[in-house]
Amino acid sequence: MGKCEQCIIKQFNSLKSLTTDELMRISKCKTSRIIKKGEVIFEEGESINGVYCVKDGICKLSKLSENGKDQIVKMVVKGQLLGQRSLINGESSNLQATALNDMEVCFIPRSEIIKDLQSNPKFSFDVLQDMAKDLKEADDVIVNMAQKSVRQRLAESLIYIHDTFGTNPDGTLSILLSREDFANIVGTATESAIRVLSQFKKDGLITTIGKQIKIENIEGLRRVE
Amino acid sequence: MGKCEQCIIKQFNSLKSLTTDELMRISKCKTSRIIKKGEVIFEEGESINGVYCVKDGICKLSKLSENGKDQIVKMVVKGQLLGQRSLINGESSNLQATALNDMEVCFIPRSEIIKDLQSNPKFSFDVLQDMAKDLKEADDVIVNMAQKSVRQRLAESLIYIHDTFGTNPDGTLSILLSREDFANIVGTATESAIRVLSQFKKDGLITTIGKQIKIENIEGLRRVE
DNA sequence: ATTTAAATATGATATTTGTCATGTTTTAAT
């Protein structure tokens, strides 16, 4: 099993602020795990008791609303941490994490890392900055959900995915999502998401190769009303 | 001017985790300020360069969406801190703060308090817990915005305000909001908010005394679909 | 007290979005 102190992934998250000693201690108790596409990493209401460091792959964080629909709140990719919030407040997760493709993660038990959070100010300040960023993004999502049309939200989601997670060599979005996933991101019915994407296709804003989506006119998408 | 180390308000926020020495130092550089109802405390994009500790009153945090509508993201009351996020990431505010009634606040310059955040792990862990809570609440708001009807969101907002900010002796909600404010909380047109409130009145769920709203049947509000 | 402006209220109508039905295509399993 790899050693945390030598792991390049940590450069991308708050773990980089831990000392070599701290990392070596964590390395001893961490466990590595492979998660298959579609597998649930943790459920809503489940006690996580630690934090996941995503070494490879992507997962969605979603929450079931009372009417039975799933809402995707955030996506977490390679390099990021999963379960930070539960780590901090000690509560069970309020979100479900599901792998969107095959993933490789390291699990660090709460008991080990919480010490560092409470004693290493550099580390906790780093986590703090991470959360501040999350919170800002959440505010933006709230405003978009509340004030923009389904068309606009879907257009912006495509742009967000394009800019944040990148594209494959052929220009298609690197994250492969079902139409249902798109619907659950923008908070609409699956049929509505399908309809809007079809319209985008007709308007020449995107093209599709099977399930893959390629943005053809990003400026046009930005101008969607 | 009052001294931070003796201020009872600090019990309600993360400042309680500062040492007496730290509080005395902060006390020397803090400034007190009275803010009139309707006054803007800081605008979107403004550099705050510190945090506000709310000693009295309530304010709304809102963000202007591209279509020109204001979205209220959160309300901050007596005892809470304002501008934590900007404090942490050093960026200008992404939200506007507006007083909903007359307020009394203390302003603590960033330069003074950032040291404590980086050196007092107890304090930064406390702020961390605060932000984790905010983030969880934000997730809930996202799900509600995306998946629930205007009627449901408005009913839940009334319950939230009732449970979180309390009522006056006569049973009316202690926070006085305009119909436009309600619309900006649930993300709908002012006319729609008015219509829904009128319907709630007809259904006996609420009564109104002028602008004041009194919840008459909270269970009924919970059951709104 | 009177005037003026702002907030609240409601009707009529347009637009957006959801739901149900049904057909087609793609993917997965045998």
Place this chain on the structure above:
DNA sequence: ATTAAAACATGACAAATATCATATTTAAAT
């Protein structure tokens, strides 16, 4: 390769919400 299941697609219609118009009431200013 064949079959079954899931995902995608689209039409028809219903429901929710926005927009515009116009009263009415309330609050603010003089």
